[in-house]
Amino acid sequence: MAVMRVNPTRMELTRLKKRLAIAVRGHKLLKDKRDEMIRRFIELVRKNKELREQVEKELTQALGDFLMARAVMSTEVLEEAVMYPTRQVELKVSKQNVMSVDVPKIDYEEKSQEGLSPYPYGFASTSGELDGAIATLSDILPRMLELAEIEKTCQMLADEIEKTRRRVNALEHIMIPQMEETIKYITMKMDENERASRTRLMKVKDMIEERNIESSG
Amino acid sequence: MPRPSTAYAAAHIFALENKLLSRDKVERMVEAGSASEVLKVLSETEYATGVSELDGPHDYEKMLSGEIQRLYEFFQTISPDPEITDLFFIKYDFHNLKVLLKARYLGRDEDDILIESGGTLPLDLLKEAIKEEDYSQLPDYIRQALKKIDEAMNHRVDPLKIAAILDKAMYKHIFDVCGKKKNGFVLEYFTMQADLINIRTFLRVRKIDESFEFLKELLLPGSELDEDFFFEIMKEPVEHIVDRLVNKKYGKVVKQGVEAFLDTGSLSTYERLMDDFLLSFVKASRWNPLGIEPIIGYLLAKENEIRIIRIIMVGKVNNLPSQIIRERLRDVYV
Helix, strand or coil: CCCCCCCCCCCHHHHHHHHHHHHHHHHHHHHHHHHHHHHHHHHHHHHHHHHHHHHHHHHHHHHHHHHHHHCCCCCHHHHHHHHCEEEEEEEEEEEEEECCCEEEEEEEEEEECCCCCCCCCCCCCCCCCCHHHHHHHHHHHHHHHHHHHHHHHHHHHHHHHHHHHHHHHHHHHCCCCCCCCHHHHHHHHHHHHHHHHHHHHHHHHHCCCCCCCCHCC | CCCHHHHHHHHHHHHCCCCCCCCHHHHHHHCCCCCCHHHHHCCCCCCCCHCCCCCCCCHHHHHHHHHHHHHHHHHHHHHCHHHHHHCCHHHHHHHHHHHHHHHHCCCCCCCHHHCCCCCCCCHHHHHHHHHHCCCCCCCCCHHHHHHHHHHHHHCCCHHHHHHHHHHHHHHHHHHHHHHCCCHHHHHHHHHHHHHHHHHHHHHHHCCCCCHHHHHHCCCCCCCCCCHHHHHHHHCCCHHHHHCCCCCCCCCHHHHHHHHHHHHHCHHHHHHHHHHHHHHHHHHHHHCCCCCHHHHHHHHHHHHHHHHHHHHHHHHHHCCCHHHHHHHHHCCCCC
């Protein structure tokens, strides 16, 4: 493991020690965050899969109905039938915090006008297969919104998990060992220095003593 | 040019009937592997010119609307009694009216879903009248309906009501003309059509659990089954309608259609039987060379043919199995 290029001084050592303590604490916190996110993520993904399968099944059904309505009516008549919608939906997108990730939250409110039929067309010139398609589609809308919400949340969580994991790994495998190594290096270097200076001192002392003996003798 | 006589028209049409799609051509189309193969079969028929002008199989609607236009122009020249044959084309006028009105209330242009030709009134006339809200140039039956719509929409725009009022006005006009012309055949045809459509509306209303009030708005006039009939039947289980109508000519259609509806919840069987029944009714009386029957017969056969081609093309373009296409396929005329 590479040692950081630092001056092996005492000041540097205290600084590094502080950093190491923070890194270790950060590592633990991030690891916990990652684990919790993964737990939530798996829950969401499971729900997402279920919902997606359900919505897809019903959408296939509705589109199939539409196709058949399309087959027995001409394009113009079909387009005319659905050109004036009677139902309005208001969508409100807000933020929700999941493990410090801002995920979207979609609220929807249907503004149904009192007394208006959900079917915006006359029944004489349209096929009965259209009713089924319209009914299925309108049933599906809340779930499609929920699915959109969950799917986006999953994506964002997955991104965040990825980032956190990279950070955890960086801390665990690079930052922390590196710092430990550096601290060790500095300590050793300083010990070495100390020993060197002690030897020097002893040597000097010896030399002084030798000179004293010579001068007195 | 003087109006051609009925006998001339009938003779002309007998000759044309040979060019209608035959059962085995339809069968070949259903069995075709792809949409372009269907077009190949079609290019052996009268549709050859239409097919050759197409850019690709997805464009088939263009060919079909061209065919409707040709049909209308042809009937303009051949029909011994345009007032009656026009009754089969006014649905395109009413379609355009619906589009124009809805577009006006939405405040935007929806010109691409107008049916350019085929209607009995010039499209520009309708456009102008709706845009300027000046209905004086329009025929009475349309003017009255439009006034009624304007009144009803004053308070609030309800697209269902627009369609319902126009549908009612259309059938009222049809029955007025039938009454005036004293043509029993056409009258019977439209009466049964209105009956069958009203029954279908009843089934659809039952399916979406709406009240009688809702149904009343949608019932077509001129039907032998009046509001009281539906008022009664709304209170009973759906299958009771079969027993009530067992003595009608179309009793079998209702029986099988309602059974399939209760079974699967889908009206496709009913709709197919309804179209088949009306066509076979016309078919049965087509050998009257001095009446208008063969002419109407040819007209409906042509419309039916267009419907068949559309079903097959939609099916083939979307790769549906032949089985599903066949379930919805109408009978042929010849």
